[in-house]
Amino acid sequence: MKHKVLIRRCDRYDPGLIAGIIAEGMQELGAVPRGRVLCKPNVVLAHPELFPHAFTRAEFLEGALRAAKAVGQDLEELAVGERCGITVPTRFCFSQAGYPAVLKRQGVKAHYFDECPQVPVALGHAERLRGEMYLPRPVMDCDFLINLPKFKAHPWTRMTLSLKNFIGLQDDRHRLLDHNTFLEQKIVDLNQVVAPGFIAIDGIIAGQKMMLTPDPFDLGAIVMGTNSCAVDTVGCHMVNLDPSQVLHLKMASRRGLGPMSLEEIELGGDFPLDQVQAKTRDFQFCLERVDDYFAGGNLTCTVGAFPEEHSADYCWGGCPGALQEAVHILRSYYPDVDQRMGKVRYVVGRVEGPLKLAPGEKVFFAGACTCWQGEIDGQPVKIESDYPLYRQRQAREAPSNDLMLKTCQAMANCLKSRGRRWLHAGGCTMSVADHVHYLSYLAGVGNPNFDRRTLLPVTMAYWQMRGRRAWSRLSA
Numbered sequence: 001m002k003h004k005v006l007i008r009r010c011d012r013y014d015p016g017l018i019a020g021i022i023a024e025g026m027q028e029l030g031a032v033p034r035g036r037v038l039c040k041p042n043v044v045l046a047h048p049e050l051f052p053h054a055f056t057r058a059e060f061l062e063g064a065l066r067a068a069k070a071v072g073q074d075l076e077e078l079a080v081g082e083r084c085g086i087t088v089p090t091r092f093c094f095s096q097a098g099y100p101a102v103l104k105r106q107g108v109k110a111h112y113f114d115e116c117p118q119v120p121v122a123l124g125h126a127e128r129l130r131g132e133m134y135l136p137r138p139v140m141d142c143d144f145l146i147n148l149p150k151f152k153a154h155p156w157t158r159m160t161l162s163l164k165n166f167i168g169l170q171d172d173r174h175r176l177l178d179h180n181t182f183l184e185q186k187i188v189d190l191n192q193v194v195a196p197g198f199i200a201i202d203g204i205i206a207g208q209k210m211m212l213t214p215d216p217f218d219l220g221a222i223v224m225g226t227n228s229c230a231v232d233t234v235g236c237h238m239v240n241l242d243p244s245q246v247l248h249l250k251m252a253s254r255r256g257l258g259p260m261s262l263e264e265i266e267l268g269g270d271f272p273l274d275q276v277q278a279k280t281r282d283f284q285f286c287l288e289r290v291d292d293y294f295a296g297g298n299l300t301c302t303v304g305a306f307p308e309e310h311s312a313d314y315c316w317g318g319c320p321g322a323l324q325e326a327v328h329i330l331r332s333y334y335p336d337v338d339q340r341m342g343k344v345r346y347v348v349g350r351v352e353g354p355l356k357l358a359p360g361e362k363v364f365f366a367g368a369c370t371c372w373q374g375e376i377d378g379q380p381v382k383i384e385s386d387y388p389l390y391r392q393r394q395a396r397e398a399p400s401n402d403l404m405l406k407t408c409q410a411m412a413n414c415l416k417s418r419g420r421r422w423l424h425a426g427g428c429t430m431s432v433a434d435h436v437h438y439l440s441y442l443a444g445v446g447n448p449n450f451d452r453r454t455l456l457p458v459t460m461a462y463w464q465m466r467g468r469r470a471w472s473r474l475s476a
């Protein structure tokens with residue numbers, strides 16, 4: 001039996017129009033939400049001016065909620081759950097995305113996954129990364145999961161559609177574990193333990209190149225289906241991309257989670273694939289190594305070798321990609337940052353030989369796997385790797401990636417490095433937020449983590465999150 005995927009035209013963020021399209025999609029696909037229904041949008045980061053195209057829009061969420069109510073039967077609960085990215089409290093991103101008004105209007109509960117109990121889930125399949133992974137309680141308790149991704153290119157995995165959206169199921173402690181050269185496998189593991197009952201991708205305005213700061217692309221489409229591999233395969237073809245170029249899709253399909261060929265998919269809807277492809281001929285991706293991407297500017301990169309055998313030449317899911325996102329965040333906050341920043345060399349991986357630094361150029365040794373030995377300003381410098389091979393790390397022992405703790409650690413590390421022009425920041429993976437801290441310090445530019453436009457609401461959301469998390473532990 002072929003999996004059916006629908007591409008529907010939708011040219012504006014009108015909740016009524018979107019609700020009608022999604023309700024028709026649910027009916028055509030035979031997807032009837034029942035029992036405890038959980039909607040999982042992509043709210044990796046949100047702000048109306050700084051990050052306007054990174055997230056599933058509030059109007060789209062509202063349309064999906066209305067459709068779920070119209071088509072659903074025996075609904076016990078209708079909720080929205082997410083863990084946004086880069087250690088920022090989900091409450092902050094929900095509020096910036098305009099979600100609270102939608103939740104209130106629709107009488108729907110929010111599950112902030114960073115505030116929920118995390119439940120261990122056993123994995124049994126042969127290709128798994130680990131024997132267990134952690135997921136928030138509301139995900140494990142729901143009867144019907146509606147996946148609501150944003151249609152975006154991605155600088156680490158080429159695309160983020162349905163399969164990749166499940167990275168936002170995990171809290172920070174577990175999310176950054178294996179968010180390195182194992183990212184693609186991790187995505188597949190998440191999809192092995194959780195399956196959506198229905199998927200609707202917000203492709204009305206799609207995102208190009210970056211995932212936190214994408215360039216908008218007027219795609220005018222909603223993509224719907226019930227199988228993540230089938231939906232992602234169609235999503236790739238919509239932007240003229242061979243699905244086998246998306247590694248997690250290839251791995252998921254090989255594991256039997258769904259098809260990766262159009263021959264195994266029945267296409268429907270009112271937006272023919274060839275018309276979509278004609279429209280997206282100039283859709284832009286950004287899967288570039290940082291040493292190429294930043295060549296010629298004040299920030300340059302020296303990339304060495306990486307410790308895991310399957311990916312010794314580059315770490316696609318980890319620190320280098322976080323640097324790219326960090327630079328784009330700096331540009332979002334301070335558009336002239338490229339002109340104002342001092343020279344910085346980013347060094348990652350096992351690097352040998354002299355760095356040939358320019359006068360005054362600062363050095364940022366990034367990540368646990370980075371090692372180098374040589375002289376800077378006539379002084380011997382030895383950076384040693386403390387990278388733990390992934391099998392030596394346990395999910396239940398994953399370190400905290402708490403926002404305040406990480407900020408304090410980064411500030412202390414910066415203070416420690418005063419008087420010299422280099423610093424080493426460890427961790428695997430080093431988060432985007434950490435990259436922002438260190439890069440802004442070394443480059444001598446403002447730090448968006450302390451920017452007045454977001455500092456107060458992020459801090460308030462953080463303390464609310466800590467309070468709610470403590471309450472949920474006490475009442476568990």
Ligand code: SF4
Pocket residue numbers: 179180181306307315317318319320348349366367368369370387427428429430
């Ligand atoms: S520490 Fe090394 S292996 Fe780990 S995410 Fe960073 S670059 Fe990748």
